[in-house]
Amino acid sequence: MSTANDKNFEAEASVAPKVDTLGLVRKAKAGDLDALQQLYVKYVNRVLSFVYRMVGSKSEAEDIVQDTFVSAYQKMSELKEDAKFQSWLFTIARNNVYQTYRTRGVAMVSLDHPAKADERPVAERVAAKSKTPEAAYLSDELDHVIQSALSLLNDKQREVFVLSALKKLSYEQVAEIVGRSVGAVKMDIHRARLVVRERIKNYLRRE
Amino acid sequence: MDCVECQENLSAHIENELPESIQEQVSRHLHACRRCDAEYQSLTTADQLVSDHFMIEASPVLWTRIEAEIRASATDRVAATIPAKPTPYGRRLSEIFGRFSWRAWAGAAASLGLALGLTFFVQQQRENHRLDQAIQSYIMERDKVEQNHLQADQGQDLANTDEYAENPFVIEDRHKMENPFKL
Structure with missing residues (x-):
């Protein structure tokens, strides 16, 4: 599975402060596609992870993320506060996720037939990530455990938990994205954490 | 603080949401109790696993797909703004209207x-x-x-008046009649 490792997070964290996000948003508003690409590089993994954890299929998640960035570029003029670009982007992604739910009738893919995050053959993925087969297997299994834990949550709990689990999103930003109060969001995140922790704790005990 | 109380507060302790005094009591209990500490370690490990495996990376071709769709939709929009080529009849009309x-x-x-x-x-x-x-x-x-x-x-009315001018009950020679009761 193509999980982002710590090195990627560190790289993103070290690059992020240097990027003038506001400047990029202003340029993208003026139609600068290069600026949008830089914003894409900065946010795509977080948006993709959110969408993937909500729909359970990477190929479907990438389609949704594609629609999200295309919509964002076309509706840039509707963004009133440039500083809130990240929340606005997640709101578009969230709307697209719920649109997908409505189209297919169920929220997440069945746990009986869980979608893999990466549909490529295992050998190819292992080669691509330079991981040992054991590491790839463990990664896939952990991903399945996380996904099965998320499937125990209702839609509201899942979305706030997933958003809060992404780095750099505060309770206030999560509340803004989902259009709920900070108190209600905190409560749902707490309940969701209990469920997910319990599920993973049981998995670790079995191991 | 006993084990039950500690475990009730464990999640809130991890999230640093407890008042400072209770936060310290939980910490002290965790140092003293191996069972609760094991529970704490499993929860924090679970959090760490979620954190480490939560993010996924986008395929390298995703941006190419996005860029292609944006450029295609921009081309469509430009094409929509270009007026359709006039037909010969339409061109003739345009010429006539264009003269004045x-x-x-x-x-x-x-x-x-x-x-x-x-x-x-x-x-x-x-x-x-x-x-x-x-x-x-x-x-x-x-x-x-x-x-x-x-x-x-x-x-007609005058004629009718003439017709009924004579009294039918008047006997002209009434005086000439003999009294029928006279003996």
Whole structure:
């Protein structure tokens, strides 16, 4: 599975402060596609992870993320506060996720037939990530455990938990994205954490 | 703090959401109790696993797909703004309309409208006049017929008066009659 490792997070964290996000948003508003690409590089993994954890299929998640960035570029003029670009982007992604739910009738893919995050053959993925087969297997299994834990949550709990689990999103930003109060969001995140922790704790005990 | 109380507060302790005094009590209990500490370690490990495996990376081709769709939709929008190529008939019309300024076309349209309005008004006036004449002649004819009927009725009434002028109960030579009761 193509999980982002710590090195990627560190790289993103070290690059992020240097990027003038506001400047990029202003340029993208003026139609600068290069600026949008830089914003894409900065946010795509977080948006993709959110969408993937909500729909359970990477190929479907990438389609949704594609629609999200295309919509964002076309509706840039509707963004009133440039500083809130990240929340606005997640709101578009969230709307697209719920649109997908409505189209297919169920929220997440069945746990009986869980979608893999990466549909490529295992050998190819292992080669691509330079991981040992054991590491790839463990990664896939952990991903399945996380996904099965998320499937125990209702839609509201899942979305706030997933958003809060992404780095750099505060309770206030999560509340803004989902259009709920900070108190209600905190409560749902707490309940969701209990469920997910319990599920993973049981998995670790079995191991 | 006992084990039950500690485990109840464990999640809140991890999230650093407890008041400072309770946060310290939980910490002290965790140092002293191996069972609760094991529970704490499993929860924090679970959090760490979620954190480490939560993010996924986008395929390298995703941006290419996004860029291609944006460029395609931009091309579609530009194509939609270009006017359609005029047909020969449309071109001919365009040439005719292009010979004169819009003021000339507006003046011609106003003149045409005025002429049509005047024609309509005159036609209406004529029609009204014809209707007035017809109504007038009808009224005159009707009055004449009524007059004739009235005269005829009056002659009949006089004739009837003459007919009933004589009293049918009057006996002209009443005095000449003999008294039937006279003995």
